[in-house]
Amino acid sequence: MSTGAQQLSSDMFRTLNTIVLKKSIALDVLPGALGFDDATTAEILDLLLEAGHVVVDDGRVVPEILGVEAVRQFNAANWAELRGRPEMERWYERFEQVDDLMLAAMEEWRHASAGPNRVPNGHSDPGCEDKIISRIDGIIGKVEDLLEQLTRRVERFAHYPERLEAAMDLVDSDRRYISDVCVDSVGRIWSEMVVDIRLLLGRT
Template identity: 35%
Template structure:
């Protein structure tokens, strides 16, 4: 698995720009560990600092490309992980993408138009479906969760976003300024692609 320094740099592949607190929320490290990792990464040219936020550099990506094969050797060699990833890509990931489209648009007269969220019943059905897919995803990704606790952390964060959406904070479905279901799902997907050494499907 990744050590704290490697994990800090890796987190900037999941969130393109972030401060130490935001990165710690994603990776579960202490704020102090993330700060120390960022300071080292900046000094080594792996990360660029800008007004309290950080972004990975090409050198940082090259560093991680050398780290991943060693850090993730065991899960990459595990057939159960490979099968789980196949099931994720062909099943729940496609369902989430479809439900996100259904959330953002509605059908009117045979055409898809932006959802103005004026129909609470329609929105509630989408959130309920997202919840069912979330439960299924936890089962599908069980081999990955067993191999890497960060996978479970992503699933918990998606659950938190769903709870807030169910409570009326609908930005937590697909909003880009909060840790919404859509935002955290993207981070989860990016993480498990790097974990398994796969490319994002077109």
């Protein structure tokens, strides 16, 4: 089977794109992440394995270089008209500004200042934490407006606001949902979203 983007069906792309964005995902979690049943997921995964796009290692699916390139090619083949358009360039500039705000908020969440150095934040100041959480919530509101514009052109970006809001709903009871990579936290979702957008628009 050729590794070209033209060989990927929409469901294969959705599956491969999810694996590429997550970098590694457990086999038993993959169907739920995709919204496919087990049989459909297994059939698609067999095709991706045959094409050399992914490998399975210790119960986890990991993308190969060929898989990442196939995602790049699929984006280029299907949404080339978005790239280089003045309105999309302006959109991306606004998105980068919002991304910078989130990166700064996440850095403040993870670290506390100690003179010229940065040390891990012990999260011992609830008042300070609440202020950062409020900032993060506001930043999510900004990106949701931008994603609404993008979703009119590329439907797959509709799920990011839902995931971000779901994570924020859990923050009060579990602070891991701000940045912990072991759960579907704001930080983890945001990282996947940024890569997804950059692959869509052909950015590095």
